[in-house]
Amino acid sequence: MQYNEFLHAAKDALGVQTQDEVMNISRAFLHTLTDHMAGNASDNLAAQLPAPLADIIKEIGPEDRDQGQRFKLNEFYERVADLAGVDEEQSKQNTHQFMQLLGQMITAGEINKLILTLSDDYAPVFEGVEGLQEKNS
Numbered sequence: 001m002q003y004n005e006f007l008h009a010a011k012d013a014l015g016v017q018t019q020d021e022v023m024n025i026s027r028a029f030l031h032t033l034t035d036h037m038a039g040n041a042s043d044n045l046a047a048q049l050p051a052p053l054a055d056i057i058k059e060i061g062p063e064d065r066d067q068g069q070r071f072k073l074n075e076f077y078e079r080v081a082d083l084a085g086v087d088e089e090q091s092k093q094n095t096h097q098f099m100q101l102l103g104q105m106i107t108a109g110e111i112n113k114l115i116l117t118l119s120d121d122y123a124p125v126f127e128g129v130e131g132l133q134e135k136n137s
Contacts, residue, residue, distance in 0.1 A: 001105045003050035009104070013097040023052070028083035028091075029098045030056045032076055038068025041117060048106040073121045096125060103129035 001009070010022040034042040034057050042065045046054035057065070071079075081091035103111055108130070115126055 001050070001101075003052055006050055006053070006101065006105065010098075010101055013101055014094060023056075025084050025094050025098065026053060027056050027059075028080045029095060031060060031083060032079040034060050034065055035067070035069050035079070036071065036076070037065070037114075037117060041113070045106065045110060045114070048110055050105070053105075068117075070119075072119065073125065076122070076125075096127075099125050099129055 007019055007022055010026070011017065014022060014025055016022055016025070030053065033045075037045070042057050042060075046057040049057070077088050077091045077095060080086075080095055081088045084091065084094065086094065103126075111126075111129060115122070118125075
């Protein structure tokens with residue numbers, strides 16, 4: 001998916017009107033996800049995203065991108081809400097919708113690697129994402 005396609009799809013999926021709103025939600029989601037990832041996982045993810053989204057991941061310094069902070073899904077929602085300036089219910093919706101979009105931008109292999117790095121309580125975020133394999137298979 002090219003960046004312009006992403007913007008159009010994201011406006012529809014996220015229910016927003018402007019590119020700035022899309023990028024605000026994108027930044028909140030990708031920064032939170034990057035905080036959770038360890039090693040070079042966030043760099044691998046960034047390599048598959050359109051440049052403006054990859055740049056969001058790279059806003060976090062290399063020494064901080066590989067820390068792999070562990071937090072549960074509820075804290076993920078809280079962090080996205082704080083960064084995006086929305087309430088937690090809106091954060092949940094944004095997180096689920098953004099994951100759907102992410103599933104259209106990256107390979108099935110990369111999305112499955114992402115699933116394996118997250119605890120089982122993240123399963124609801126991946127419901128309906130294309131190309132997924134069962135975690136235990």
